[in-house]
Amino acid sequence: MKPSRLPSLGFVYYLGIALLLYLPILLLVIFSFNNSTVLVFPLKGFTLKWYGQLSQNGELLQAVRNSLLIGLGSSAVATLLGAMGALAVVRYKLPGQGLFTAVSALPLVIPYVILGVSLLLLYREIGIPLSAPAAGLGHVIISTPYALLIIASRLVGFPDNLEEAAMDLGTSYWGALLRITLPICSPALLAAFMLCFTISFDEYSISSFLVGTDNTLPVYLYSQLRFPARLPIVVALAAILMVLTILVMVISEWLRRVGQTPARKVEPL
Amino acid sequence: MKHRGRFAALIGPPSLYLLLFFLAPMAVMALYSLRAGTLGAARDVFTLDNYRLYLANDNFHRLLLRSAGMAFAIAVLASLLAYPLAYYLAFQAGTNKVLMLTLIIIPTWTSYLLRIFSWKLILGSNGVLNSLLLWAGLIREASPILLYSQAAVIVTLVYVWIPFVALPIFAALERIDRSLLEAAADLGCQPWEAFLRITLPLSLPGVVAGFFFALIPTLGEFVTPLLVGGTSGMMYGNLIQDQFMRALNWPMGSVMSLAMLAVVLVLIFVLTRFGSLSDLAGL
Numbered sequence: 001m002k003p004s005r006l007p008s009l010g011f012v013y014y015l016g017i018a019l020l021l022y023l024p025i026l027l028l029v030i031f032s033f034n035n036s037t038v039l040v041f042p043l044k045g046f047t048l049k050w051y052g053q054l055s056q057n058g059e060l061l062q063a064v065r066n067s068l069l070i071g072l073g074s075s076a077v078a079t080l081l082g083a084m085g086a087l088a089v090v091r092y093k094l095p096g097q098g099l100f101t102a103v104s105a106l107p108l109v110i111p112y113v114i115l116g117v118s119l120l121l122l123y124r125e126i127g128i129p130l131s132a133p134a135a136g137l138g139h140v141i142i143s144t145p146y147a148l149l150i151i152a153s154r155l156v157g158f159p160d161n162l163e164e165a166a167m168d169l170g171t172s173y174w175g176a177l178l179r180i181t182l183p184i185c186s187p188a189l190l191a192a193f194m195l196c197f198t199i200s201f202d203e204y205s206i207s208s209f210l211v212g213t214d215n216t217l218p219v220y221l222y223s224q225l226r227f228p229a230r231l232p233i234v235v236a237l238a239a240i241l242m243v244l245t246i247l248v249m250v251i252s253e254w255l256r257r258v259g260q261t262p263a264r265k266v267e268p269l
Numbered sequence: 270m271k272h273r274g275r276f277a278a279l280i281g282p283p284s285l286y287l288l289l290f291f292l293a294p295m296a297v298m299a300l301y302s303l304r305a306g307t308l309g310a311a312r313d314v315f316t317l318d319n320y321r322l323y324l325a326n327d328n329f330h331r332l333l334l335r336s337a338g339m340a341f342a343i344a345v346l347a348s349l350l351a352y353p354l355a356y357y358l359a360f361q362a363g364t365n366k367v368l369m370l371t372l373i374i375i376p377t378w379t380s381y382l383l384r385i386f387s388w389k390l391i392l393g394s395n396g397v398l399n400s401l402l403l404w405a406g407l408i409r410e411a412s413p414i415l416l417y418s419q420a421a422v423i424v425t426l427v428y429v430w431i432p433f434v435a436l437p438i439f440a441a442l443e444r445i446d447r448s449l450l451e452a453a454a455d456l457g458c459q460p461w462e463a464f465l466r467i468t469l470p471l472s473l474p475g476v477v478a479g480f481f482f483a484l485i486p487t488l489g490e491f492v493t494p495l496l497v498g499g500t501s502g503m504m505y506g507n508l509i510q511d512q513f514m515r516a517l518n519w520p521m522g523s524v525m526s527l528a529m530l531a532v533v534l535v536l537i538f539v540l541t542r543f544g545s546l547s548d549l550a551g552l
Contacts, residue, residue, distance in 0.1 A: 021373060
């Protein structure tokens with residue numbers, strides 16, 4: 001290969017796709033500073049008023065609160081269930097595992113509309129009222145597989161004789177899990193928790209069937225998309241959220257990398 | 270057996286959760302599909318009428334077929350666009366490849382709804398694309414023809430899926446033993462020939478994974494068609510959503526969902542011939 005100063009064709013292609021991927025986000029950020037209620041070019045001048053109006057919007061703040069609550073709740077449950085499932089799958093070879101791994105990975109590939117309506121029917125059948133927490137129960141189903149996979153890939157990275165050693169020294173199995181396994185897995189647990197949180201926080205399809213009269217942030221955002229006059233405020237909120245989500249995810253990715261000793265392959269699920 | 274007890278204590282709670290909030294809802298849906306009344310109110314009636322009506326309605330099948338076609342087109346386009354990207358990152362990007370891959374993934378961490386909505390701004394009559402075409406003199410007056418069409422849904426969803434499809438392809442390309450390519454070159458194989466006979470076949474599991482991971486969720490998509498598709502861009506997912514939220518014919522909605530679930534399960538079965546779901550996900 002001869003060295004050349006021209007960027008390679010591959011790099012140009014990469015740059016093109018990257019620009020395309022960032023274009024819609026960039027557009028929203030630009031409009032969030034635009035002094036006009038209509039989101040069209042040409043721009044009308046710079047303003048921060050949409051950001052100022054954010055804090056006065058009670059409905060929106062309530063939606064943010066709901067989303068935070070079910071996000072934290074559903075990710076905590078999903079991380080716990082994922083950790084238990086990961087331990088069962090990685091540390092044991094017993095009948096029942098195959099069925100569990102097959103079923104637990106299914107929500108990764110079932111369209112959300114089906115999960116949403118089937119939960120709606122279940123809730124109606126057994127009389128669970130529709131609410132934001134009811135939607136959170138659905139979020140656990142879609143985020144648990146991700147938590148399980150992240151934690152499992154950490155568990156295969158260190159041998160279980162550490163747990164055995166602790167038990168030889170007198171602690172119970174559960175004590176060993178709590179005092180040996182938990183600390184070793186904590187970066188993976190945190191990464192799983194954060195990924196689950198962002199899944200829940202951004203989830204619209206399932207929530208739209210289950211929230212009833214409550215709002216989550218995506219459900220509120222969607223309802224606002226029909227009122228052009230309120231759009232700039234929504235867009236300002238979106239700009240803030242994008243920055244926050246990117247921060248959370250960068251930290252979560254970093255934790256995942258830190259938590260992973262030289263990769264050994266995950267036991268096939 | 271101590272081991273069995275511990276195993277049961279660990280696998281019990283996640284299994285119970287799956288049973289209660291994943292499998293039970295599917296069973297309830299199957300039950301509803303046999304009921305009568307708009308909200309499935311007649312609990313004691315068991316009828317196959319909903320299935321009969323469903324099977325007799327050509328519009329439903331046409332929409333399911335069209336949605337499958339759109340999802341197929343979207344998955345093909347996303348795979349075709351993602352492959353060179355993954356190839357560049359795996360083979361040519363050098364030491365920065367992880368950072369460059371992360372840069373491609375970052376946009377997917379931002380609000381799905383608003384990224385879709387942003388495409389409405391891009392494709393709309395005062396949108397970016399129209400302004401650009403006007404400025405370039407390619408069109409004389411702005412028109413919203415780009416928005417509210419099947420094409421708009423396809424463009425938007427291809428955009429959504431490119432990074433997700435690139436990920437498993439990249440993982441598959443990374444796993445390829447580079448010495449195979451050297452050996453091929455030593456034996457007089459042209460680069461394009463080595464690509465066709467070594468790289469491409471070995472990366473196919475990643476392509477298949479990416480393809481299906483785009484195809485299956487797209488089948489059930491209803492938000493994107495609502496935002497950018499208009500009536501002509503409507504998909505099967507909209508039909509289901511409509512039955513539950515507006516027409517309120519829940520038994521019929523259940524039949525429609527089960528029909529889609531059947532299609533999806535067949536696709537998952539085909540997919541798992543290539544490897545386990547979690548392996549394919551590249552997680």
